[in-house]
Each structure stands twice: as structure tokens, then as C-alpha cells.
Amino acid sequence: MNPLGAIGSVIGIVDKFIPDPAMKAEAMKAIVEFQTQVDLKQVDANMASPSPWRDAIGWVCAACFAYALIGREVLMVLGNTVFGIDPSVIPPFNDGLLQTVLFGILGLGAMRTYEKTAK
Secondary structure (H helix, E strand, O other), rough: OOOOOHHHHHHOOOOOEEEEOHHHHHHHHHHHHHHHHHHHHHHHHHHHOOOOOHHHHHHHHHHHHHHHHHHHHHHHHHHHHOOOOHHHHHHHHOOOHHHHHHHHHHHHHHHHHHHHHOO
């Protein structure tokens, strides 16, 4: 894969299909300007994060789901096979509260996206 991604592919196409050096330079300049605009908008979007708490809660939810779906099962298998621990002593994961928080975060994110696009 090209390290420049899609822009690198476009540059390759421009390089192949535009023989005139002046037109090629103009096309390359337009591509670089476009990529710069995209990068600046991404930086603005990253800086405009309304709350670090929402991001933190999202990471906590992701970590808890990873434990519930993978980590607990791995602990049960390793506990039983390596350490001889009965798998039933590892408590089941109660994900009811976690799902409530996750759906709340997703709802707030969707509402915020709608507000930004409705303006």
C-alpha cells in the first residue's frame, strides 16, 4: 500500500496520464492543496472534541466489552488448565449497566452529529 494512501494513488494517475509538465505540476499543486485542506479540517475536528469524559467512558466501555467477550474466557481457560482453578469462581460479567452507558454515549454522539449537520 502506498504510504500516501488515496492521494498517492491520485498522484500516480496524474503522473501517468498527464504528459505536459506544466499541467502535471498544476495538478500536483491542486492535489497537495486539497490534502492540506483535508488535514487542517481533521485537526480542527480533533481539537473540537467537546468532552474528554465521553472519550474516556468510550474507552472504558471498549475495555469492558473486550474483557467480557475475550478476557474472561481466556482467564477461565488459563485458570483451569495452568493453575487448576475452577472456572466457576470467576464471576460472570454483568453487562447491563455497561450497555446502558454505551447506548447513552452513542445516542449523545448521534445527537451531536445531527446538531452539527442541521446548522
